[in-house]
Each structure stands twice: as C-alpha cells, then as structure tokens.
Amino acid sequence: xxxxxxxxxxxxxxxxxxxxxxxxxxxxxxxxxxxxxxxxxxxxxxxxxxxxxxxxxxxxxxxxxxxxxxxxxxxxxxxxxxxxxxxxxxxxxxxxxxxxxxxxxxxxxxxxxxxxxxxxxxxxxxxxxxxxxxxxxxxxxxxxxxxxxxxxxxxxxxxxxxxxxxxxxxxxxxxxxxxxxxxxxxxxxxxxxxxxxxxxxxxxxxxxxxxxxxxxxxxxxxxxxxxxxxxxxxxxxxxxxxxxxxxxxxxxxxxxxxxxxxxxxxxxxxxxxxxxxxxxxxxxxxxxxxxxxxxxxxxxxxxxxxxxxxxxxxxxxxxxxxxxxxxxxxxxxxxxxxxxxxxxxxxxxxxxxxxxxxxxxxxxxxxxxxxxxxxxxxxxxxxxxxxxxxxxxxxxxxxxxxxxxxxxxxxxxxxxxxxxxxxxxxxxxxxxxxxxxxxxxxxxxxxxxxxxxxxxxxxxxxxxxxxxxxxxxxxxxxxxxxxxxxxxxxxxxxxxxxxxxxxxxxxxxxxxxxxxxxxxxxxxxxxxxxxxxxxxxxxxxxxxxxxxxxxxxxxxxxxxxxxxxxxxxxxxxxxxxxxxxxxxxxxxxxxxxxxxxxxxxxxxxxxxxxxxxxxxxxxxxxxxxxxxxxxxxxxxxxxxxxxxxxxxxxxxxxxxxxxxxxxxxxxxxxxxxxxxxxxxxxxxxxxxxxxxxxxxxxxxxxxxxxxxxxxxxxxxxx
Amino acid sequence: xxxxxxxxxxxxxxxxxxxxxxxxxxxxxxxxxxxxxxxxxxxxxxxxxxxxxxxxxxxxxxxxxxxxxxxxxxxxxxxxxxxxxxxxxxxxxxxxxxxxxxxxxxxxxxxxxxxxxxxxxxxxxxxxxxxxxxxxxxxxxxxxxxxxxxxxxxxxxxxxxxxxx
Numbered sequence: 001x002x003x004x005x006x007x008x009x010x011x012x013x014x015x016x017x018x019x020x021x022x023x024x025x026x027x028x029x030x031x032x033x034x035x036x037x038x039x040x041x042x043x044x045x046x047x048x049x050x051x052x053x054x055x056x057x058x059x060x061x062x063x064x065x066x067x068x069x070x071x072x073x074x075x076x077x078x079x080x081x082x083x084x085x086x087x088x089x090x091x092x093x094x095x096x097x098x099x100x101x102x103x104x105x106x107x108x109x110x111x112x113x114x115x116x117x118x119x120x121x122x123x124x125x126x127x128x129x130x131x132x133x134x135x136x137x138x139x140x141x142x143x144x145x146x147x148x149x150x151x152x153x154x155x156x157x158x159x160x161x162x163x164x165x166x167x168x169x170x171x172x173x174x175x176x177x178x179x180x181x182x183x184x185x186x187x188x189x190x191x192x193x194x195x196x197x198x199x200x201x202x203x204x205x206x207x208x209x210x211x212x213x214x215x216x217x218x219x220x221x222x223x224x225x226x227x228x229x230x231x232x233x234x235x236x237x238x239x240x241x242x243x244x245x246x247x248x249x250x251x252x253x254x255x256x257x258x259x260x261x262x263x264x265x266x267x268x269x270x271x272x273x274x275x276x277x278x279x280x281x282x283x284x285x286x287x288x289x290x291x292x293x294x295x296x297x298x299x300x301x302x303x304x305x306x307x308x309x310x311x312x313x314x315x316x317x318x319x320x321x322x323x324x325x326x327x328x329x330x331x332x333x334x335x336x337x338x339x340x341x342x343x344x345x346x347x348x349x350x351x352x353x354x355x356x357x358x359x360x361x362x363x364x365x366x367x368x369x370x371x372x373x374x375x376x377x378x379x380x381x382x383x384x385x386x387x388x389x390x391x392x393x394x395x396x397x398x399x400x401x402x403x404x405x406x407x408x409x410x411x412x413x414x415x416x417x418x419x420x421x422x423x424x425x426x427x428x429x430x431x432x433x434x435x436x437x438x439x440x441x442x443x444x445x446x447x448x449x450x451x452x453x454x455x456x457x458x459x460x461x462x463x464x465x466x467x468x469x470x471x472x473x474x475x476x477x478x479x480x481x482x483x484x485x486x487x488x489x490x491x492x493x494x495x496x497x498x499x500x501x502x503x504x505x506x507x508x509x510x511x512x513x514x515x516x517x518x519x520x521x522x523x524x525x526x527x528x529x530x531x532x533x534x535x536x537x538x539x540x541x542x543x544x545x546x547x548x549x550x551x552x553x554x555x556x557x558x559x560x561x562x563x564x565x566x567x568x569x570x571x572x573x574x575x576x577x578x579x580x581x582x583x584x585x586x587x588x589x590x591x592x593x594x595x596x597x598x599x600x601x602x603x604x605x606x607x608x609x610x611x612x613x614x615x616x617x618x619x620x621x622x623x624x625x626x627x628x629x630x631x632x633x634x635x636x637x638x639x640x641x642x643x644x645x646x647x648x649x650x651x652x653x654x655x656x657x658x659x660x661x662x663x664x665x666x667x668x669x670x671x672x673x674x675x676x677x678x679x680x681x682x683x684x685x686x687x688x689x690x691x692x693x694x695x696x697x698x699x700x701x702x703x704x705x706x707x708x709x710x711x712x713x714x715x716x717x718x
Numbered sequence: 719x720x721x722x723x724x725x726x727x728x729x730x731x732x733x734x735x736x737x738x739x740x741x742x743x744x745x746x747x748x749x750x751x752x753x754x755x756x757x758x759x760x761x762x763x764x765x766x767x768x769x770x771x772x773x774x775x776x777x778x779x780x781x782x783x784x785x786x787x788x789x790x791x792x793x794x795x796x797x798x799x800x801x802x803x804x805x806x807x808x809x810x811x812x813x814x815x816x817x818x819x820x821x822x823x824x825x826x827x828x829x830x831x832x833x834x835x836x837x838x839x840x841x842x843x844x845x846x847x848x849x850x851x852x853x854x855x856x857x858x859x860x861x862x863x864x865x866x867x868x869x870x871x872x873x874x875x876x877x878x879x880x881x882x883x
Contacts, residue, residue, distance in 0.1 A: 640761030686763065695777045703771070
C-alpha cells in the first residue's frame with residue numbers, strides 16, 4: 001500500500017516538476033515580451049502572445065493549487081483580454097502596471113514554489129491596480145452586456161434562456177457571428193441592382209411609448225426587399241413576472257436586407273428615430289472576399305452607441321487576428337530535447353568518428369587496392385564529419401535570449417539610477433554553447449549594472465559638460481574572434497581612472513606601487529577580491545563583491561575577462577569564451593610515460609631552460625629566473641607522487657602557465673603537439689581530484705588527463 | 719502461498735573468480751563484460767583504483783578487485799576481464815581474474831555469510847550460495863560503491879529506499 005502512495009506521489013511530483021519548468025519558461029518569455037511591448041505597445045501580435053502566456057499560466061497554476069498565483073494572473077488575464085479584444089490603445093502610464101505585474105507574477109511564483117506564506121509586497125498593490133483599471137475600462141465602454149443578473153434562476157428564467165438558445169441568440173457573440181454568416185450567404189446570391197444593408201436597431205426602452213417598435217420597420221423594409229433576415233438579441237428580457245408590456249427590453253435587432261432601394265430610401269424609414277438608435281451599413285458586393293463596411297448614417301460617428309462600436313470592431317478584426325496567430329505558430333517549429341539525450345548522441349558520434357578512423361587507417365583495408373572500397377571509405381568519412389559537425393551545432397544556441405534578458409536589466413537599472421540611456425545590441429544571432437548560456441547571465445548582469453552605475457556619468461549635466469549627449473549608451477556585443485566568442489559590454493561614460501585604481505590597490509596592499517604596471521594590468525586589479533573604487537556604495541553595485549566573482553565564473557567557463565578603458569570616453573568589458581564547453585584547445589605533453597593535456601589558453605610559453613637560469617633553494621624547491629621574474633618549477637611527478645627517475649629541468653621542457661596564483665613552470669619530458677580535444681568527465685568517483693579537470697580521448701583511443709593548472713602548486717617538501 | 723513463491727524465486731548471478739574463490743554479482747547490475755584493455759593511470763587515487771578506460775567514447779574508472787580485497791596483485795592474462803557494473807547511472811569497471819558463468823540461483827539456496835573466515839571484508843558479501851560442489855559469495859555492489867565513495871551517499875540511500883519499497 002505504502003508503495004502505491006509513494007508511486008503516486010512521485011508521479012504527481014513529476015507532473016509538478018514539468019509544470020514548474022514550463023511556468024518558468026512562460027514567465028521568462030513574458031518578461032522579454034512585456035519589455036518589447038513596452039517599446040511598441042501597438043504590436044497587437046505581441047499582446048496576443050503575452051495573453052496566451054498568462055492564460056496558460058493561469059490554467060496550470062490553478063491545477064496545481066497555486067491559488068495565489070492563479071488569482072493574480074486571472075485578473076491580469078482579464079486586463080490583457082480587455083485590451084486584446086477592444087484593441088484600445090494602452091495609455092503610457094499604464095504600461096508600468098503591465099511590466100510591474102509580470103514582476104509580481106515572477107515573485108509570487110517563487111513564493112508558491114518555496115511555500116512561503118507571505119506574499120510579495122507588490123501583490124496586493126498591483127492586484128488592486130489591475131482591478132481598478134479593469135473597472136474603469138469596462139464602465140467607460142460598457143463591454144459587458146447586462147446579463148440577467150439579479151434575477152433568481154427560476155424555472156421561467158431557465159426556460160426563457162432555453163428559448164433564446166433555440167433562436168440561436170444565446171449571446172451577443174453568437175448573434176454577430178450569425179449575422180456575419182448571413183451576410184456572406186447573401187453576398188453569394190447578390191444580383192446586380194440589389195443592395196445589401198446591415199441595419200442595427202437599438203431602440204431605447206421608451207420607444208414603444210413613442211410609437212415605434214421593431215416590427216414596423218421590418219414590415220416597411222419587407223415591401224421592397226428581395227430577402228430579409230432579422231436577429232433579435234433578447235438577452236435582457238426578464239422573466240414573465242417582471243415583464244412590462246410598455247417597456248422595450250429587446251437590446252438590439254440586426255437586420256440583413258437585400259433590396260433594390262437606395263441608401264437614402266432605406267434611411268428614410270428610420271428618420272423618426274433618435275440617431276443613436278440605428279446604424280445602417282451598406283455591405284458592398286464581395287469581390288475580394290473581404291467584407292468592407294461603410295458607415296453612412298448617422299453622420300456624427302461619435303454618438304454611435306459605444307457597444308455597437310465595439311461589436312463591430314470585434315467583427316472585422318476577428319479574421320486577421322486568427323491568421324496572424326497561426327502564422328506565428330508555423331514560423332517557430334522546434335522540438336525540446338533532453339540535454340542528456342543530446343549528450344548521449346554526442347558520445348555516440350564520438351564513437352562513430354573513432355570507429356571510422358579505425359576503418360580508414362586500417363592497414364589491411366588499405367592494402368586492398370580497390371577503387372570502389374577506397375571511394376566508399378572516403379564517402380564514409382565525409383558523412384561522418386558532416387554528422388559530427390551537425391551534432392556539435394545542436395548544442396549551439398543564439399545568444400539572443402540572454403541578450404533579451406539583459407534588456408530588462410538595463411531598463412531596471414536605468415530606472416533605479418535615474419540615468420537616461422540607450423541600449424545597442426549587436427550580434428544577437430551569435431551562437432554559443434547551450435551549457436554556457438546559463439552561467440553567463442549572472443556575470444553579464446553584473447557587468448551591465450556596473451557599466452550603468454559606475455561607468456556612466458552621474459547625471460546629464462556632467463555628460464553635457466564634457467560635450468556628450470545626455471543619453472548614455474550601453475552596447476552589448478557578441479562576436480567571433482579567432483576561435484573564441486567575445487561578449488562585450490561597453491559604455492560611453494567617464495572611463496576608468498587609472499590613478500585612482502592604482503592608489504586604491506596600494507592602499508589595500510595589493511600592489512606596492514613600485515611595479516611598472518601596464519594599463520591592462522591596472523585594469524585587472526579591479527577584479528581582485530574586495531576591490532571597489534565606487535565612492536558610494538549603492539544598492540546596485542559597489543559593495544566590492546563583484547568583479548572578482550565575475551572573473552571566477554568566467555574562468556570556470558574556461559574564459560577570461562579583459563578590460564579596456566579610455567578616460568573620458570568609456571570602458572569595454574570583454575568576456576572571451578571558448579566556442580563550446582565541450583572542446584578545448586590543448587597542449588599535449590608527456591611526463592612519466594603518460595600523456596597530459598594543458599589548456600592552451602593558460603600557456604604563456606614553453607622552453608628548455610639553460611642550466612644557468614635554474615636555481616634551487618633548499619626547502620623552497622626549484623625556480624627559473626628569466627626577464628627578472630622568478631618562476632617556480634612544478635614537477636608533475638612530485639605533485640602526483642609518481643615514482644620516476646628524476647631528470648634535471650634543463651633536460652626536460654618547462655611549460656610556463658598563467659594561474660590564479662601567478663605564473664608557474666610545469667616541467668614535462670616532452671611536448672607532443674597541440675590539438676582540439678573533447679572534454680569528458682572522469683566520473684563522479686574521480687571528480688574530487690582537484691588537479692585534473694577531466695579526460696580526453698585521443699585519436700588512437702588512448703585517454704589523456706587534462707590538468708587544472710590553477711590547482712598545481714609547487715611541492716616544497718621534497 | 720506468497721511465502722512459497724518468495725522461497726522458490728530464482729535470481730541470476732554472474733560468477734567470476736579471484737584466485738580460487740568464486741564470487742557473484744546480480745546480473746541486473748551488470749552492463750557489460752569486456753576483455754582487459756589499456757588502463758590510463760590516474761594519479762592521487764588509492765592503489766586499487768587502477769585508472770580509467772575508454773569504453774567506446776566514455777571514460778570509465780576501473781577498480782582492481784584483487785587489490786580492493788587486499789589480495790596479491792596478479793599480472794593480466796588472457797582470462798583477465800573487466801566487468802562494467804552500473805549503479806545509479808554511474809559505471810565502474812571491476813578487473814577480475816576470470817569470468818565463469820551466469821548462474822541461476824534459487825533464493826532458497828542462499829544463506830547468511832559466516833561472520834569470519836575470509837580474507838576479505840565481510841561487509842561486501844550479502845550472502846553465500848551453494849552451486850554443486852562450490853560456494854559462491856554474492857557481492858553487495860552498493861556497499862562496495864559506497865565504501866569507495868564511487869557514488870555519493872545520498873544516491874545510495876535513494877537506491878536503497880526504492881529497492882526497499
């Protein structure tokens with residue numbers, strides 16, 4: 001029994017996990033869409049897109065008992081739906097409400113996930129605002145047709161509504177649909193000399209007393225009509241008990257008439273009605289299949305009943321909306337694949353390449369001097385290469401999504417700091433390894449905030465005084481550069497004050513001040529832990545826990561960060577990243593009979609040292625002195641406690657590498673070459689080895705271990 | 719009735735030799751059996767960790783079972799085999815002297831291991847089985863993995879609770 005409960009739980013958990021993932025994606029998309037919408041609030045498709053997202057979210061969250069989220073998105077959806085159906089322009093000051101609501105949705109989602117009782121601060125406020133806005137909007141335009149509210153659902157009421165349904169006039173929407181259909185059929189049978197009119201009668205409730213009723217007009221029209229259809233909207237007719245014979249309760253009658261009469265003649269019939277009580281539309285013969293409507297009477301369109309107006313709008317906009325949404329679906333056809341499956345595919349392709357190499361290089365096969373065989377092998381290798389390339393490209397995604405997220409960051413930071421700025425995005429389509437994308441957001445957010453908060457001048461006046469535009473510019477760029485991907489954030493702000501940085505570094509004891517530091521070395525000081533030159537600590541940045549974290553996370557991705565700045569002109573932070581996480585450029589070295597790989601990115605130089613420059617300090621190990629630097633020598637055999645015959649440094653090769661703790665020279669027996677290798681993990685059991693990042697399979701099928709140079713420390717004890 | 723089916727339940731075990739002693743591992747844990755191949759040494763690991771192999775593109779750690787059980791090391795010969803065992807998606811290879819057969823052992827033939835009398839850690843033996851003349855020691859692979867920290871403890875616990883249900 002317990003087992004079944006257990007199983008059910010996990011099943012439910014699974015479904016919940018799927019929901020959470022999906023909701024996360026929807027919210028992420030909302031976040032991006034809402035910003036685009038803020039830029040261009042006339043984009044109707046985008047509004048639809050947002051509406052769909054919110055709608056799905058509503059359904060899902062209620063299904064999983066996330067009632068607070070459900071409640072909020074429910075009202076948010078109502079608001080969106082209002083704008084969606086009426087196509088009203090959204091007043092600019094309400095746009096903030098939209099953006100803020102998405103924020104609340106995000107926060108509530110987190111609360112729901114963590115099962116936190118307290119609601120985020122904005123919840124009540126925004127919910128109230130949304131409700132208010134809906135109330136304002138719906139009152140102004142009376143979109144909601146007064147239903148039979150207040151009437152108890154007595155038997156009469158039920159039978160009445162049944163009757164209405166029998167007439168096919170259940171609700172206003174159905175009426176307008178039927179009317180449209182009717183018009184279409186009429187158009188088909190329309191002959192020359194006959195005009196098709198759509199007449200909307202909305203008689204006031206006192207019209208009977210004034211001597212008018214709908215039937216009079218029907219009779220009048222019938223006399224000259226070739227055909228006539230009428231549709232009564234009986235929605236607000238009460239039960240028999242409440243029926244008042246002298247009061248008109250029929251809301252609206254739509255008449256579709258095909259007649260030989262001219263517009264003037266038809267209009268004459270209605271002359272004695274108030275102008276707001278009737279609307280005559282001449283429906284032109286369908287040539288293109290699109291119904292074109294022309295308002296004729298009344299002459300002053302602003303007195304047209306607002307409801308009528310909105311109904312009509314609904315009608316003629318319905319078609320384009322649907323087609324646009326379906327086209328949006330066709331343009332985006334993707335399949336979601338579990339990344340584990342991708343990795344498996346990746347592995348299999350690796351095997352395929354090795355197997356193919358084996359066949360192609362097999363001596364026995366090569367000995368067969370048959371053209372057809374060698375041709376077949378050649379084709380095989382071509383196809384294998386193609387498959388390999390394609391599988392590799394599966395892991396690559398455009399950086400667009402990440403950049404879109406950054407737009408939000410820029411907007412928020414700009415609002416918080418009160419700095420006017422413009423964001424330029426270049427190279428959104430640059431592709432980057434999917435696994436890298438996720439770890440890229442945080443560093444990027446940090447750098448962008450820094451650029452806005454510290455990079456740009458404090459206010460417009462300061463910018464103007466140095467002859468710049470009041471509006472600051474932040475440029476987000478992604479591009480390829482010699483086998484790497486560079487993502488840069490540049491601002492046109494005040495630039496980095498080298499003196500100030502240096503001074504601060506001396507104060508902190510990071511440098512002594514005697515060193516002759518290059519510009520890039522000075523800028524690199526910014527990324528030392530606990531280093532901040534910001535005079536004031538702000539909410540956004542300047543707490544000194546920043547750029548060093550950025551640096552570490554970029555280094556984790558096997559990338560590096562470069563800073564360039566010109567005082568008064570601006571600063572550029574560039575993150576140089578490998579094309580993919582799965583492949584590195586490595587230097588193959590041999591030591592103690594095994595092959596190791598040193599990432600080329602960290603290699604500075606390699607050389608066989610002269611005996612004279614190698615020094616040994618008792619208890620401090622060996623070091624080489626060159627260009628006034630003393631670089632410690634690391635013997636892999638010592639680090640790895642390998643039992644091998646010791647050779648002298650001048651008999652081997654020193655590979656000088658840049659590590660977090662400065663330069664070190666790794667001593668190896670020989671250099672074997674440089675090649676791109678696919679990194680593989682050694683499995684969980686060996687992942688604790690700090691000195692080794694992973695393994696790579698070489699062309700001959702052997703495994704070479706990849707060294708983590710940052711963890712290689714000189715062994716002094718020996 | 720239920721007790722009866724329990725008793726006569728047959729499990730299949732892969733049996734192998736380390737020296738003169740015969741061991742068994744439940745077949746459902748075994749991913750594949752391969753011939754001895756080149757093992758790349760990984761430094762800074764315990765001696766029984768022989769290194770890693772390239773199994774058609776995946777790197778798999780290899781344990782020398784003899785060294786693990788504190789037996790004399792032995793040169794690989796034509797019978798030396800690597801058994802790839804999978805626990806919680808973690809693959810580990812075990813080098814053994816010789817693979818014998820896949821034996822169906824009736825659960826009624828299994829008995830508690832003795833508390834003493836072997837040169838290996840009895841913790842890893844979950845039961846003993848009699849097949850004809852010989853005695854097979856059934857290994858508890860989970861315990862082995864756990865002791866060597868080949869998979870994390872949480873994973874082991876997860877596996878055990880699933881199995882225990």
